[in-house]
Amino acid sequence: MKKDYIYQQIAQNIIQLIRGGVWKPGDKLPSIRTICQEQGISMNTAKRVYLELENKALIISRPQSGYFVTEAPYRRLPLPTVSKPSGKDSRTLPDQLISKVYGEMDRKGLTLFSIGMPSPELLPVAKLNKCLLQASRELKGSGTAYEPLTGNARLRQVVARRSFMWGGRLAPDDLITTSGGMNAISLCMQALTQPGDTIATESPLYPGILQLAKSMGLRVLELPTHPQTGIDVQALKAVVRQIKLCLLVPGFSTPLGCCMPEEHKKAVVQLLDEHQVPLIEDDLYSDLYFGTSRPVSCKAFDKTGNVLWCSSVSKTLAPGYRVGWVSPGRYKEEILRLKYLHTLSNTAVTQEAVAIFLENGGYDLHLRKLRDTLHTNCIHYTNTITGYFPEGTRISRPQGGLSLWVELQKDIDTAELYEQAIRQKISIAPGRMFTLQKQFDNCMRLSLGLPWSEQLQKKLQQLGRIAGNL
Amino acid sequence: MKKDYIYQQIAQNIIQLIRGGVWKPGDKLPSIRTICQEQGISMNTAKRVYLELENKALIISRPQSGYFVTEAPYRRLPLPTVSKPSGKDSRTLPDQLISKVYGEMDRKGLTLFSIGMPSPELLPVAKLNKCLLQASRELKGSGTAYEPLTGNARLRQVVARRSFMWGGRLAPDDLITTSGGMNAISLCMQALTQPGDTIATESPLYPGILQLAKSMGLRVLELPTHPQTGIDVQALKAVVRQIKLCLLVPGFSTPLGCCMPEEHKKAVVQLLDEHQVPLIEDDLYSDLYFGTSRPVSCKAFDKTGNVLWCSSVSKTLAPGYRVGWVSPGRYKEEILRLKYLHTLSNTAVTQEAVAIFLENGGYDLHLRKLRDTLHTNCIHYTNTITGYFPEGTRISRPQGGLSLWVELQKDIDTAELYEQAIRQKISIAPGRMFTLQKQFDNCMRLSLGLPWSEQLQKKLQQLGRIAGNL
Missing domain, CATH: 3.40.640.10 (Type I PLP-dependent aspartate aminotransferase-like (Major domain))
Known part of the structure; x- marks a missing residue:
């Protein structure tokens, strides 16, 4: 099993403390000098610890003030509404839409926000x-x-x-x-x-x-x-x-x-x-x-x-x-x-x-890395959606798993959004796929199982712009 | 792909001719001297050809007379009777018997005449x-x-x-x-x-x-x-x-x-x-x-x-x-x-x-070998059953596949035979497993997918004796 570097271990410890609520969003973190003394590490190592946490979007540095836990991005956008299915079984499922979404996934060069599993790059092949x-x-x-x-x-x-x-x-x-x-x-x-x-x-x-x-x-x-x-x-x-x-x-x-x-x-x-x-x-x-x-x-x-x-x-x-x-x-x-x-x-x-x-x-080590990637992705997605999606967007705050649920304003039809996005090589899973009833027409599922990159961020921004223009 | 030896190639050719009916059961084959001349091979090689065919039970040598195609063993015992199901669906299946037969297959040291697939030794692992x-x-x-x-x-x-x-x-x-x-x-x-x-x-x-x-x-x-x-x-x-x-x-x-x-x-x-x-x-x-x-x-x-x-x-x-x-x-x-x-x-x-x-x-080569083994097994099984099974036994003449169907005299119950045989570490598939009706109680299926050996032959003889004593 490959050993983590010291800075990675310390970063992990801090992440655990943030997740456990010891430091809360907005809290100031110890200075680099304090970290050095407490952990008995060099300035350079301490800087790498905070760089790692910044890259994961978990902390931000404010010039002349120090390092702070990111304002939990989840707080910025409201949660999706609680589903209220009618209690009746409408007996319809948009089979055509589902077949289309799955069928088109094999097309080359697509950004697969629609996929329901981790991308092979995230697996210990x-x-x-x-x-x-x-x-x-x-x-x-x-x-x-x-x-x-x-x-x-x-x-x-x-x-x-x-x-x-x-x-x-x-x-x-x-x-x-x-x-x-x-x-x-x-x-x-x-x-x-x-x-x-x-x-x-x-x-x-x-x-x-x-x-x-x-x-x-x-x-x-x-x-x-x-x-x-x-x-x-x-x-x-x-x-x-x-x-x-x-x-x-x-x-x-x-x-x-x-x-x-x-x-x-x-x-x-x-x-x-x-x-x-x-x-x-x-x-x-x-x-x-x-x-x-x-x-x-x-x-x-x-x-x-x-x-x-x-x-x-x-x-x-x-x-x-x-x-x-x-x-x-x-x-x-x-x-x-x-x-x-x-x-x-x-x-x-x-x-x-x-x-x-x-x-x-090896499974536990792999799971730890995968969870880390998915959680970091979740924060990146949430930040990007907050910045680039139209007014009125709501977003889930997953506590785990592979997907994000995005609810747009009532008048935005995500089946239509799918059509527009696929032309720009972006694939999403429209909300109506996930129910037998008349609901979720303005929702979509985005997969967190893709490796984050500038390219992916741009595609997500692009998706937000398409939604805004609908 | 591994090349066959000359003697194997010639043996294969003769097998094809026997299977194709060019030489029929009981026919005398060319002498070793004739084979040498016709094929341009040495005496030793020619002898190996016939040894190979003898080992496969396809020919027998009669001292002072030469080599003969084996009297087709299929001719000796009659075919099983044509099934005459009543046309009614009795709606019963001996689930308990089936579960028992499959369940007991995992026991160690069994001779699995009941198994429905080729043994790993016969596969190109x-x-x-x-x-x-x-x-x-x-x-x-x-x-x-x-x-x-x-x-x-x-x-x-x-x-x-x-x-x-x-x-x-x-x-x-x-x-x-x-x-x-x-x-x-x-x-x-x-x-x-x-x-x-x-x-x-x-x-x-x-x-x-x-x-x-x-x-x-x-x-x-x-x-x-x-x-x-x-x-x-x-x-x-x-x-x-x-x-x-x-x-x-x-x-x-x-x-x-x-x-x-x-x-x-x-x-x-x-x-x-x-x-x-x-x-x-x-x-x-x-x-x-x-x-x-x-x-x-x-x-x-x-x-x-x-x-x-x-x-x-x-x-x-x-x-x-x-x-x-x-x-x-x-x-x-x-x-x-x-x-x-x-x-x-x-x-x-x-x-x-x-x-x-x-x-x-590689598949065609493998299939050729596997077919050869199964066909040779079929002849060995048939010879052994002819010699050691009780009076009145009938036997299928499979033209291919993995199994032999044996019909015993009407009063022999193969579910009972199963019980007796399993105590002697022999597993068979009783006939009533293969129907929803009241028929085949005196029949059984034997698998051809096991590697032939003296040991296997003895087990088959033993099975015949158990059947004879029922």
């Missing part, structure tokens, strides 16, 4: 290749044979071990591997619903889940969702008797990036358990927290096996490896049966490679 | 590892990124190219890659049926497909099936108006190993087309022919896009890679939509690795 090689050496038959039905034993072991960090206390036998996260969700939904059933979920939500639900003939109840605390628990309570299943992304959901407070998670798990309504917890973003620690997952509060905890490495490590898993609680038999019927086995060699990567401790 | 390494070097982001929805372009290209060998004339755009063959079948069945629909298929048939159909709420019409020519076309004609879909494995289906004659394939494609009933052609064994050339697939006769041709490398190259594909004809949009909803993308790196393997020409 060389290390993964080594793990892949090792996996092909170590696996029986070099990975040409089928896996056992529950999936790669080494991966289940290491995922179980990591679950201790968020209170999951899972054993390897509590886990079934899947071909990525959507495959896990799809198995769970197939196991737990029949056509005509109603499910409750967040709003806005990842379109793939909405499309899957519609294709299975399900009714979708979108719940009012706060841009920072997630679904309205009272609203869920009001409909709990009508639903067969609840599906939530409680940790830094896309597109809002909100995280349900622990008390809400606990309440939801208990409520659903009382009514025997299973909860699918799509937990693929929780490792991407911007704060000081990983949020506790709903699964940690599950006493009866009613929570089906789904996750993957598709948003953190290797989307194209298709490595995911589910801890299905008391629904294990049904999930195993469906896995057997539809796919038999996952790809052995990528599952083993990810297990090796996770075992060797 | 070292070459595949090289291809995997090359794939991780050449793919964008080393395979960490999602694939386009239709799948790996290189794989679709090379599969399309190979389709010319069996009259498929496919273009890369006619193909969608999938996560193995069962995933292709599952997507097709989901796209084409609703619960309550009826589908027609072979009998006996791979249990995974029967289980999938039942789990989807489908009625399954099993058709009378001849152990050499496959389904009875007239029987299909009689029910064609009742069915929504037909699913066939026309090339060396498991467990029978039969191959539908070209005229039958043509007739079936035309019949189903006239009645607008789509045909799923599960074509994963056709490359494993024992004869002189690959059979033509049904897809070759498809003029209207009504045949969904599914295949994979799971039975020939790397089951654990999960690389398959479908050429869905006019149902492309539905299949793409379902692939997007349930899995998004396949594992990029194994798809690319298989594409590289197929491109580089």
Whole structure:
């Protein structure tokens, strides 16, 4: 593992203190001279510490005054409005728009603000290749044979071990591997619903889940969702008797990036358990927290096996490896049966490679760097949007995850904005993709998973100008 | 590519002539002296040619008489009876038995006559590892990124190219890659049926497909099936108006190993087309022919896009890679939509690795060797069963594929045989796994995908003795 330089270590410590609220926005930081004395480092090193923090837009220097924690950019623009879906399932989804947005992503030279995963530049590609090689050496038959039905034993072991960090206390036998996260969700939904059933979920939500639900003939109840605390628990309570299943992304959901407070998670798990309504917890973003620690997952509060905890490495490590898993609680038999019927086995060699990567401790280092990049991006995006987007823009304050939710003035249509932007080689995800109802027409999702650069900043400014001219 | 020795080349030529019927069972072969003169080789080389053929059980030497083509062992035992399913769907499948057979396969030290794929010893593992390494070097982001929805372009290209060998004339755009063959079948069945629909298929048939159909709420019409020519076309004609879909494995289906004659394939494609009933052609064994050339697939006769041709490398190259594909004809949009909803993308790196393997020409060499091994195994198995199995045993004469179908006397219960055999560390697949009806209780499937050895021969003899004592 490559060691950080001293200045990087100290900068990290200060970042942790800022994130933890020890120094708040506007607070003056110790002078360079003080830092030198306290940390026993040279003037040059101390300067590099502050330069690093400036580059991350976390502090600013004011001539003749010193260094200050950036006025939290989040304070400048208001939060998006709390979604208020009508409670009716309008049964329509803009399939054409979704196909167009995804279809056009392959065009060359686009700036992909629409993409829902980290760009390959942010992934530990060389290390993964080594793990892949090792996996092909170590696996029986070099990975040409089928896996056992529950999936790669080494991966289940290491995922179980990591679950201790968020209170999951899972054993390897509590886990079934899947071909990525959507495959896990799809198995769970197939196991737990029949056509005509109603499910409750967040709003806005990842379109793939909405499309899957519609294709299975399900009714979708979108719940009012706060841009920072997630679904309205009272609203869920009001409909709990009508639903067969609840599906939530409680940790830094896309597109809002909100995280349900622990008390809400606990309440939801208990409520659903009382009514025997299973909860699918799509937990693929929780490792991407911007704060000081990983949020506790709903699964940690599950006493009866009613929570089906789904996750993957598709948003953190290797989307194209298709490595995911589910801890299905008391629904294990049904999930195993469906896995057997539809796919038999996952790809052995990528599952083993990810297990090796996770075992060797490189994952935590990588996650730390990735979180850092995403958080810094979030600040850069927010600053740029504040400066260049039209009057009346609102913006989410994600506490983690990969996306930013931008709400423009009511009369700005982001489907139209998409058309204008794509002509200038900028791709965005219009808000109406994320709902089955008539809402979010003036919203869009921007991906934080791109490497920040002057070029990217210019593209974001350009997007703001296009929006202003609509 | 490693060159064969001269003696191997000549042996291969003679094998082709025997398979092609130029020399028939019982025929005397040219003397060693004649071979020397005709081929311009040494006595030693000529002796090695015949030794090679003896080892493959294709010829026998009779002292003072010379070398003779083995009395085709197939002639000694009668064929299994033609299946006569009742036409009713009994709606039961011995799930417990199936789970037990699959579940116990992982136990150590078992002789797996029950397994449905080639053993790793028969696979080109070292070459595949090289291809995997090359794939991780050449793919964008080393395979960490999602694939386009239709799948790996290189794989679709090379599969399309190979389709010319069996009259498929496919273009890369006619193909969608999938996560193995069962995933292709599952997507097709989901796209084409609703619960309550009826589908027609072979009998006996791979249990995974029967289980999938039942789990989807489908009625399954099993058709009378001849152990050499496959389904009875007239029987299909009689029910064609009742069915929504037909699913066939026309090339060396498991467990029978039969191959539908070209005229039958043509007739079936035309019949189903006239009645607008789509045909799923599960074509994963056709490359494993024992004869002189690959059979033509049904897809070759498809003029209207009504045949969904599914295949994979799971039975020939790397089951654990999960690389398959479908050429869905006019149902492309539905299949793409379902692939997007349930899995998004396949594992990029194994798809690319298989594409590289197929491109580089090593596949044909490997297939030739594998076919040779399987055909030789088939002869060895047949000889051993003829010598050691109880009176009244019948046996299939597979023209290709991975399995042998053995029918014992009516009063021998192969579920009971399974129990007895597993205690002696022998695993078989009892016949009732392969049907939804009350039939095949006295049958079993044996896998040809194991490396032949004295040890294996002894195990097969042992199995025969257990059956004889039941």
